[in-house]
Amino acid sequence: MKLSSRIDFLAARNGLELERGERVGLGLPVYNLSQSNPTRAGFAWEPEALAAAFSAEGNRFYSPDPKGLASARKAIADSLAASGRPADPERMLLCASTSEAYSYLFKLLCDPGDSVLVPRPGYPLFDHLAALESVRAAGYRLEYSHPRGWSIDFAALEELLDGPDGERARAIVLINPNNPTGSYVHGDELAAVTELCRERGLAIISDEVFHDFSLEPREGRVSLLGADEVLTFVLDGFSKKLCLPQAKLGWIAVSGSGDEAAAALSALELISDAFLSAGTAVMNAAPALLERERSVLAAMRERMAADLAVYREVLEYPGSPHRVLACEGGWTALVQSPRFAPEEDLARGLLREEGIYVHPGFFFDMEKEAYFAFSLIIPPGEAGAAARKYKAYFDRFLQRIR
Numbered sequence: 202m203k204l205s206s207r208i209d210f211l212a213a214r215n216g217l218e219l220e221r222g223e224r225v226g227l228g229l230p231v232y233n234l235s236q237s238n239p240t241r242a243g244f245a246w247e248p249e250a251l252a253a254a255f256s257a258e259g260n261r262f263y264s265p266d267p268k269g270l271a272s273a274r275k276a277i278a279d280s281l282a283a284s285g286r287p288a289d290p291e292r293m294l295l296c297a298s299t300s301e302a303y304s305y306l307f308k309l310l311c312d313p314g315d316s317v318l319v320p321r322p323g324y325p326l327f328d329h330l331a332a333l334e335s336v337r338a339a340g341y342r343l344e345y346s347h348p349r350g351w352s353i354d355f356a357a358l359e360e361l362l363d364g365p366d367g368e369r370a371r372a373i374v375l376i377n378p379n380n381p382t383g384s385y386v387h388g389d390e391l392a393a394v395t396e397l398c399r400e401r402g403l404a405i406i407s408d409e410v411f412h413d414f415s416l417e418p419r420e421g422r423v424s425l426l427g428a429d430e431v432l433t434f435v436l437d438g439f440s441k442k443l444c445l446p447q448a449k450l451g452w453i454a455v456s457g458s459g460d461e462a463a464a465a466l467s468a469l470e471l472i473s474d475a476f477l478s479a480g481t482a483v484m485n486a487a488p489a490l491l492e493r494e495r496s497v498l499a500a501m502r503e504r505m506a507a508d509l510a511v512y513r514e515v516l517e518y519p520g521s522p523h524r525v526l527a528c529e530g531g532w533t534a535l536v537q538s539p540r541f542a543p544e545e546d547l548a549r550g551l552l553r554e555e556g557i558y559v560h561p562g563f564f565f566d567m568e569k570e571a572y573f574a575f576s577l578i579i580p581p582g583e584a585g586a587a588a589r590k591y592k593a594y595f596d597r598f599l600q601r602i603r
């Protein structure tokens with residue numbers, strides 16, 4: 202039977218992941234430096250807190266609303282306002298997850314064959330979400346300079362917009378901060394992106410799931426909540442904000458010039474009405490869950506800072522061939538190491554010889570080798586042990602050279 206070409210990419214299973222599975226199956230130890238699941242990294246909620254939040258009387262009833270329950274939207278808007286990012290709950294639409302929010306927006310903005318521009322390096326999820334909507338994700342370049350960090354390469358972005366992908370481009374996606382570079386969007390970058398979008402009739406999608414998880418932010422980072430110069434959609438959800446990927450809820454905050462934003466919101470309601478996928482129980486739980494937001498955030502930021510410090514301590518000794526890149530925020534730090542072999546071989550060697558599972562840079566379309574993405578959410582003891590094993594693996598190459 203012929204399946205849709207939209208799922209062609211699913212055939213390409215990641216060999217490294219398969220090998221990790223085999224190791225686990227054999228009972229061999231694996232240090233997972235790619236851990237991105239907070240519930241397996243010491244951030245699982247107490248069952249009592251979850252039970253209390255999910256015990257609302259209203260869970261017995263179904264009151265469908267394509268925008269999602271007003272009480273949940275208000276609780277989310279209040280929490281955003283408390284963190285200095287006010288949002289209008291009337292211009293917010295709830296759905297099952299941030300990933301689903303992308304699928305709604307691609308349906309809203311794109312015809313099959315249209316494109317959206319996404320940052321490179323970036324997380325491959327967005328290419329998949331776009332492909333599932335028959336939309337092309339065209340990468341725009343982020344550049345790294347030391348010690349400034351990452352920024353948008355505007356010459357490359359304009360070149361892209363002037364080429365075939367630009368002709369059918371419908372939106373620029375900003376991941377704010379980006380995964381795995383950890384880079385926020387800054388005021389000067391936003392002004393330039395807004396200008397490009399205004400000139401070319403593009404929308405902005407700003408994914409802010411990691412926005413509150415700042416580490417070493419540069420001056421001038423901005424949120425796009427409430428941005429009103431061009432049609433703007435800001436995405437977020439509970440998976441990251443509350444470390445609750447098992448109780449997902451995502452949202453889209455819509456802003457822009459009055460008429461345009463209102464029209465987009467009405468059309469989004471039509472899309473949402475076909476799915477009505479935001480669960481009643483998690484929407485009713487939202488106010489109680491969000492009460493713990495500050496403590497979840499504080500614990501996570503403490504963990505991120507501790508892990509980053511551990512990686513620097515182990516890998517950035519005098520004369521070290523490794524470098525931990527500037528990291529403004531998010532749950533990942535990029536480590537640059539000598540390219541003694543192609544990244545894929547290094548990643549396999551790390552797994553086979555040291556039991557280290559870590560995503561190599563090519564996984565995120567890094568332009569050069571060798572880079573590896575280190576999780577910032579694993580317990581610091583584990584992070585230190587894994588970093589020392591990582592160092593030992595590269596030390597053996599160094600010894601062979603000397």
Ligand SMILES: Cc1ncc(COP(=O)(O)O)c(C=O)c1O
Binds near residue numbers: 237376
């Ligand atoms: C930047 C970013 N946005 C969105 C998502 C998906 O979030 P959700 O679980 O709400 O679909 C991820 C998942 O890792 C992510 O890294």
